[in-house]
Amino acid sequence: MAKKISKIAVLTSGGDAPGMNAAIRAVVRSCSYYSVSCVGVYRGYQGLIEGDFEDLDARSVRNIINKGGTFLKSTRSMEFKTKEGRAKAYEKLKEKGVDALIVIGGDGTFTGGLYLSQEFDIPIIGIPATIDNDINGTDFTLGYDTALNTVVEAIDKIRDTASSHNRLFLIEVMGRDAGDIALNSGIGAGAEEILIPEEETGADRLIDSLKRSKKSGKTSSIIVVAEGEKSGKNIFELAEFIEENLDDYEIRVSVLGHIQRGGSPSCADRVLASKLGVGAVEGLLDGKRGAMVGIHHQKVVFVPLEEAIKGEAKIDKELRRVADITSV
């Protein structure tokens, strides 16, 4: 029979995402609700190895639900990628009397958690938090909805200038492997064209599309480009390519960059974080191990960590169609 869980540790790891603090809060409050002790681990897996712990109670997490970033901080740990590192981490957990661990992060965070849970007898649940929405087995990851709002608000500002000057703007948004941010923010910002990693649209299609736009009377244009798109050109080269192939376009480039990771989480992200945080604690108490708690059709679900980290392109074809139609 599984050991009764009376102390849970929680950490954040990898790139930060809006909603991480809200998720920590929900974990801590759920522990309090179920009379389980809760330990915060600072600086992710590195802090785990170093035993950088702090006891948390319901009052420790007041007034953080609306804060971006993560108050537990996050780092990359090279040491945790070694078996020795993970062994040290496990020792620290034992010393502290921790029975189970909740890890909040993305792909890399879950991979680390999976190794730890396979090598040592420690129940682990992951909460998906990354603005890229590139985790398998959950409809949404924490931070994604907030990032979409940040991107469309930024493009709204740029559109003021674009339409004042009849200019073409190329705007780079995050997304190395997943085009979800680009596709959704592109539709939301009314972009004329959207380049994503999952498609071989490339530079030529872009030129055709811009020619059509011009013919149909458009005088300014926004092109949203995911970091990882596949034209083989970076965004500045893409801008040059367009200038060479199209007359009459004054082109500007804007790389939105790190503003996309920060900011106060949207209501949807705060609610999702609350659901997943509660779900993670209840899952552990209920005997779930080595799993991610995700959201599917608005219900909390559990998925093996192995499944969650399978990077599968899941481009939403319906959404691509909507993008094409509404940018007519």
Added chain:
Amino acid sequence: MAKKISKIAVLTSGGDAPGMNAAIRAVVRSCSYYSVSCVGVYRGYQGLIEGDFEDLDARSVRNIINKGGTFLKSTRSMEFKTKEGRAKAYEKLKEKGVDALIVIGGDGTFTGGLYLSQEFDIPIIGIPATIDNDINGTDFTLGYDTALNTVVEAIDKIRDTASSHNRLFLIEVMGRDAGDIALNSGIGAGAEEILIPEEETGADRLIDSLKRSKKSGKTSSIIVVAEGEKSGKNIFELAEFIEENLDDYEIRVSVLGHIQRGGSPSCADRVLASKLGVGAVEGLLDGKRGAMVGIHHQKVVFVPLEEAIKGEAKIDKELRRVADITSV
């Protein structure tokens, strides 16, 4: 065989909601994509009766995706509630050569559309747009996600004052019959208690809850109250009741009011509007009649208008549980 549709009219009616402009844009662009003419109707059903029309093409709707309100404007029409009024409206549609109608709004809007479609030979599709999220057959209505963000941003500001002064704030949010705004924004804003129309929580439970909060060390509190909650007291009376029954609390009331209906739509609302706008036009071309286009599990679905207007309380018990746990 159904008559081929070559001209579609679109109107907005009832209370405005963020995302209405984005939906109109998607309807117009879809018409353009499928080479169907599009006619905008100003001032809802009243404008329909008066023939207040304007031809719209793809360029007519540029730079509106990010605007709150509705550029087609909206009014209540007493005349349209009479059979004579609806007959006049139908005549105007025939004169203008309109083959089908898309109505954007809530409950009342759909009821009007249902009558029209039953009395006359005109295909009608409704797009659900109301911040209250109280339409049957769709997971979300347009404007709801934006309203949630508006509410949590407002409460975030108020919390600054609440925690600076150790005060108790009662905050009234919209929702006459549905507690969705209150429940979600309450969780998102970290409210200590949430009163919704679907529950008989009442004032006494609130007093108990506040006493527990105080005992657990909370020094400031936010109570979110839906307009339609069932304590039998209005929010100012509720404040007095608390002051009489609890010592040591300095209480303030804030009625958020009309700011909840306005503002630039969130990315999620813009994407939803785009999906539903495209869906409405494709539905009509595909032979759908007297239906609402909604979203269910992220897919576009069609529901008979009769179904959509069935007001059914659908309180999300899971969410209520999350609220109770995270406010510990």
Added chain:
Amino acid sequence: MAKKISKIAVLTSGGDAPGMNAAIRAVVRSCSYYSVSCVGVYRGYQGLIEGDFEDLDARSVRNIINKGGTFLKSTRSMEFKTKEGRAKAYEKLKEKGVDALIVIGGDGTFTGGLYLSQEFDIPIIGIPATIDNDINGTDFTLGYDTALNTVVEAIDKIRDTASSHNRLFLIEVMGRDAGDIALNSGIGAGAEEILIPEEETGADRLIDSLKRSKKSGKTSSIIVVAEGEKSGKNIFELAEFIEENLDDYEIRVSVLGHIQRGGSPSCADRVLASKLGVGAVEGLLDGKRGAMVGIHHQKVVFVPLEEAIKGEAKIDKELRRVADITSV
């Protein structure tokens, strides 16, 4: 010769205002810069009486410049209004070895500070922080610029609904004695009429103005009303009065309330807070006593506290003229 100052205490008192945290930060950092110790006093004058102190250094105030409210918290103290209360406060300051005091707040805060400085040998400097901008001897108070932005953003949202529905909105903003918020936000929000405490405009002028508006083709209207305006009617009575005297207007009332006090400070408020915080410390080190540090023509100035609390109506006639012309 004045005693050398080697320890400064800082507190916030009265209603909170955005920028208070930024001012505390600047005080603490300036102390650090000039190698003076700094002590934070929690809960204003009440905390002073109770000796609720915490030593602050440069790192204590990191990441607070952008936070609304005041992390030192603020309360009203009845006890401090008595000579005995102030005597206790002075004792606590002596015990703690504090040589000088910086008080951040408005009118009431300065009055308290003035008494203390007159009755006991303690140098005091006040930093004006109140959203109402009603302090004499400074062009701007902390929080005022932020509040103006909060108000115009709220009215922008309401205008979406107003212009979608051709409605008249009466919007109440803060300002019991001073019309600065109403006048500036009214111009900024494009209000058709503005009612302020300094003028006897009254309800009749409003009716005339609305009749003119209507004649000139306006279809929706925003009226900004300061809390303390002098029509003798509250805003709901004013709405009824208009409905009785004008046909065809659907009227709505919105009381913006406490959202006006909160929120992340604007850049201008953060810079002003930084200037005033530095100025306060440098003023004390320079021998200034019983004074307020203010801003005049973008320069830091010192004004006796007696002057600062003289409530003088200072309606900006030029601005009233601008309001009248631009609302044509």
Added chain:
Amino acid sequence: MAKKISKIAVLTSGGDAPGMNAAIRAVVRSCSYYSVSCVGVYRGYQGLIEGDFEDLDARSVRNIINKGGTFLKSTRSMEFKTKEGRAKAYEKLKEKGVDALIVIGGDGTFTGGLYLSQEFDIPIIGIPATIDNDINGTDFTLGYDTALNTVVEAIDKIRDTASSHNRLFLIEVMGRDAGDIALNSGIGAGAEEILIPEEETGADRLIDSLKRSKKSGKTSSIIVVAEGEKSGKNIFELAEFIEENLDDYEIRVSVLGHIQRGGSPSCADRVLASKLGVGAVEGLLDGKRGAMVGIHHQKVVFVPLEEAIKGEAKIDKELRRVADITSV
């Protein structure tokens, strides 16, 4: 005696800035107030040459006070830089019966206006609108306050990530010749160091400063860098230089770019636009010619265009001191 002015034209030129629409609105409304006709010129000086005019009345400018960009649009005109081009422009003004011209923009806009006013008999007044705040003879230019808020909000988001990861961020903000944006937003965002064009701080001072920061216990840092700073390195080279000269710093670069030009204007910018728009029309009616209307000590002032375009470095030494002290 000067000819009576009965028709005024207004245009926007150069880079767009938030508040341009509010200024156009104030010009149009003032014309209406003084019963003067008003003509809008599209696309700046190029539209002037081409006679791209539209009559504007008080209702033409409704609901634009809160919009970024300029609805009259703006372009650069090579042709207007020639005497022939300006002669054509003058002809078009005469044909249209225009008696005076108001030009809204920056440096280049005023230079064009100055030539036109010297070569032809046409009264011209300029309204300073540029986010850079680099115009002589006015305390503030339109758009500057809004840009500051945009920048600090963006850096607030980045700071979430910086402090979650203990990182150093280099953030490039606008300002080729003027450091006003960098200096004010740097103070407002709590930057550890600020590099501006007016100072020879350079890369070495930066290294020293970062070493001190580290020693004093800072774990994350924001460096704000004006576009035109004088280290001789671009921001990416600067990042490399720091990495080579300091251990233990994970460095990220963010170029804020075009978001700084857009967005809904702040209340202060809307009020300033209203004052300057009214001032421009009243100035013309009052006989002012070849002048800029500016703001000095909160009063409207008039300055010869020759003065306005004198690019004088006016670094605020007091503010630099405040930056140094508060970043301790």
